[in-house]
Amino acid sequence: MLSAARTSFVRRGFTTVHGFTGAVGNTPLIYLKHLSEKTGAHIFGKAEFQNPGGSVKDRAALGVVRDAEDRALLKPGGTVVEGTAGNTGIGLAHVCRARGYKCVIFMPDTQSQEKIDLLRMLGAEVHPVPAVAYENPANYNHQARDYAKDHPNTIWTNQFDNIANTHAHYLSTGPEIWEQTKGRVDAFICSTGTGGTLAGVGKALKQKSQGKTQVWLADPPGSVLASYINSGGTLKDRTGSSITEGIGQGRITDNLAQFVQEIDGAFTVADEKSIRMVYELLETEGLYLGASSALNVVASVELALRLGKGSHVVTVLCDGAYRYQSRLFSKKWLQSKGLEDAIPKHLKKYTVLE
Numbered sequence: 465m466l467s468a469a470r471t472s473f474v475r476r477g478f479t480t481v482h483g484f485t486g487a488v489g490n491t492p493l494i495y496l497k498h499l500s501e502k503t504g505a506h507i508f509g510k511a512e513f514q515n516p517g518g519s520v521k522d523r524a525a526l527g528v529v530r531d532a533e534d535r536a537l538l539k540p541g542g543t544v545v546e547g548t549a550g551n552t553g554i555g556l557a558h559v560c561r562a563r564g565y566k567c568v569i570f571m572p573d574t575q576s577q578e579k580i581d582l583l584r585m586l587g588a589e590v591h592p593v594p595a596v597a598y599e600n601p602a603n604y605n606h607q608a609r610d611y612a613k614d615h616p617n618t619i620w621t622n623q624f625d626n627i628a629n630t631h632a633h634y635l636s637t638g639p640e641i642w643e644q645t646k647g648r649v650d651a652f653i654c655s656t657g658t659g660g661t662l663a664g665v666g667k668a669l670k671q672k673s674q675g676k677t678q679v680w681l682a683d684p685p686g687s688v689l690a691s692y693i694n695s696g697g698t699l700k701d702r703t704g705s706s707i708t709e710g711i712g713q714g715r716i717t718d719n720l721a722q723f724v725q726e727i728d729g730a731f732t733v734a735d736e737k738s739i740r741m742v743y744e745l746l747e748t749e750g751l752y753l754g755a756s757s758a759l760n761v762v763a764s765v766e767l768a769l770r771l772g773k774g775s776h777v778v779t780v781l782c783d784g785a786y787r788y789q790s791r792l793f794s795k796k797w798l799q800s801k802g803l804e805d806a807i808p809k810h811l812k813k814y815t816v817l818e
């Protein structure tokens with residue numbers, strides 16, 4: 465329901481949005497010209513880094529809070545708690561300020577001071593806790609859940625297994641892509657953390673296209689999902705690890721579980737290709753993006769080559785490189801990850817940090 469203040473602006477013909485939450489979504493779909501020319505296909509990136517909190521997770525954050533409000537689990541003045549080390553916490557901190565809730569974040573104490581500081585600057589109460597395995601009751605996710613149990617009018621948003629996350633993308637991101645391409649989308653591909661983006665967008669596009677749009681998963685090394693999908697449902701051991709953040713999974717989350725049977729295929733993208741694409745997107749498209757976005761673009765190029773010339777492939781540009789720049793553009797860090805040689809000579813000018 466529109467608030468009185470908002471309806472009066474609408475009546476007066478203003479083309480504004482209402483506050484932070486009104487600015488979430490409706491992001492542009494960017495035609496990636498250089499890569500499209502190179503492949504003979506049409507490759508598009510959904511500019512989720514343009515959400516007001518800077519990432520695709522603003523949609524999920526708003527979705528889980530709205531769902532809790534609609535179900536009267538969260539009442540005015542309440543508290544939202546989540547276990548997160550990244551973009552979801554940032555999205556939630558913004559949404560909580562905008563809607564008058566307290567935001568409490570539990571995160572592993574291995575995270576950078578910048579992340580802790582940023583969440584605190586956004587008004588969240590941050591609890592860095594020892595980084596222990598999921599099986600250990602002291603794991604940050606379980607501590608977030610227990611905090612909610614122990615405090616009144618407090619909800620644990622549980623981003624991995626709360627399907628309000630998927631629903632947010634089903635209602636917004638998916639239909640936006642369909643509208644923006646006028647239904648000409650042969651395939652959608654992205655990586656997953658919670659699985660909310662892939663499942664929500666995938667469901668919407670499959671329904672709107674009556675099953676014609678293919679939906680693929682792109683995985684970083686160290687994640688089990690690509691092998692799970694390609695082997696028809698066997699959870700294989702994790703091998704390797706990745707420099708990408710916010711993506712890769714060791715289990716089928718509830719968000720992914722409701723869509724996993726409909727996924728058409730999956731493949732793993734090596735870190736060498738992802739880091740090279742971070743630099744290539746800067747050089748050829750002027751886009752300054754994080755490694756998960758770069759991985760998505762590598763995957764969309766590979767899928768476009770499989771589908772052939774003239775195909776339309778859409779992926780997600782999840783967030784900007786700002787949150788990772790001290791790593792992605794540092795010589796020392798690239799060396800420490802054995803990735804220095806992955807950057808071609810003509811792109812080395814972007815490695816400006818020691």
Ligand SMILES: Cc1ncc(COP(=O)(O)O)c(C=O)c1O
Nearest residue numbers: 656657658659660661710756782
């Ligand atoms: C940078 C980045 N990319 C991609 C994702 C994956 O999105 P989802 O959780 O919807 O699968 C995340 C999730 O936190 C993220 O932080």
